[in-house]
Amino acid sequence: MTTSVELSVAALSLDPGQSDAEAHTPPIAFEVKPFTIDLSTRATRMISLVKAAQLPDKPAFPGLGSTFGADLDKMKELQSAWTTTFNWSTQQEAMNKYPHFTAIIEGLTIHYIYQKSKNHGAIPLILIHGWPASFLQFLPLVEPLTTMGKTSTGASVSFDIVIPSLPGFAFSSPPPVKWTLQDTARIFDILMTKVLGYKTHAVFGTDFGCVVGYSMYSKFPTNVRSASFDYIPFIALMPDQLTAEGIVLDDYGKFAIQILVKTATTGIGYYYEQSTEPNTIGLALFDNPLGQLIWMGSKYLLWSDPRAGTNGSLVNTDNILASISLYFLTESFISATFTYAQNATSFGTVYTRAPTDAPMLFSSFKFNNQYWPKEIISRVGNMVFYKEHDFGGHFPSLDNPTEFVDDLREIRTFFK
Incomplete structure (x- = not known):
């Protein structure tokens, strides 16, 4: 089966080129090394565990679907696909066509993809x-963003793309206990300016990013x-708070x-668990790939546009299973979960303005x-x-990659 990742790689298949930023030799102090993903041996055992795991034949309370969390029928479909049509070796081969380093x-091993555009004037962009x-x-963004495109006003634009793994995620080593996302910001700035040598760059961040x-x-x-x-990184305001602020919502906003209200009232059980007892859920699911699928994979379904698979959406079985497989095979479920406990107050309650123009x-x-x-x-x-999109959800690079790429290209209009 051809996946969206494979399609992206096939379109890329070019050696990294030069942009207007000079090519820099990474300082020896950072020990920069090319990196190849090789998890096939572990993947064999993972699939064996998935096959051996057993889910209930039917829901304890039929007819509820995903009302109270993961949908049993959908989880059973994903489990079946994981052991039949999904192929980790194919996914791994596709990932390795990108340049990993x-x-x-600061003592942490930081993994990142670094794909340069071949076009003059490319803007360095960290995702x-x-x-x-x-x-x-x-990954679906790499090819269109490194290829020359156009802004809404017709200006030409392309990017040098840097995609790091957060500390404790995938191939980046776990950080110390008191490490914060602000600490990660510092080392990612070092990655862009000192390791890769860019004087200026752009940034996109989503969720904890x-x-x-x-x-x-x-x-x-x-x-x-x-x-x-x-x-x-500021807690979203509820309807009564917006009203008190004198903010009137249009139909889109209403x-x-x-969805925000539903998430805040019925969809944050995972947040409390990971913020207060990350080791409990981490140890419980450490050697349980199906459990990790239910805990994390269900979020792809709940937080994405319900029309997933249409209108260019790449939220599909292979992409969900690849993501969960990566967590399991890199044994990063616990360290990634700890990010919540380490950053319990990372989303502020008071809106402040960044001191930058x-x-x-x-x-x-x-x-x-x-x-x-x-x-x-x-x-x-x-x-x-500021742009509102009628299609898409929490993972726009998968939910609605075409319009998301268009938005990122608008960086050219304002980059200075």
């Missing part, structure tokens, strides 16, 4: 994932000259805010699990672009 920064995602989330990206935007204004987000862009996707109207976004940065 590791660097040692930062969250949970339960990984670098895989952004928005905390990292916004911290880079705020704390390193000389280096980060444009930032794009679909999440911001729909999106109801760098432009900030924001993309809102209708089925995302959080919603911030443009009046709120304008308070936290130099907002120059």
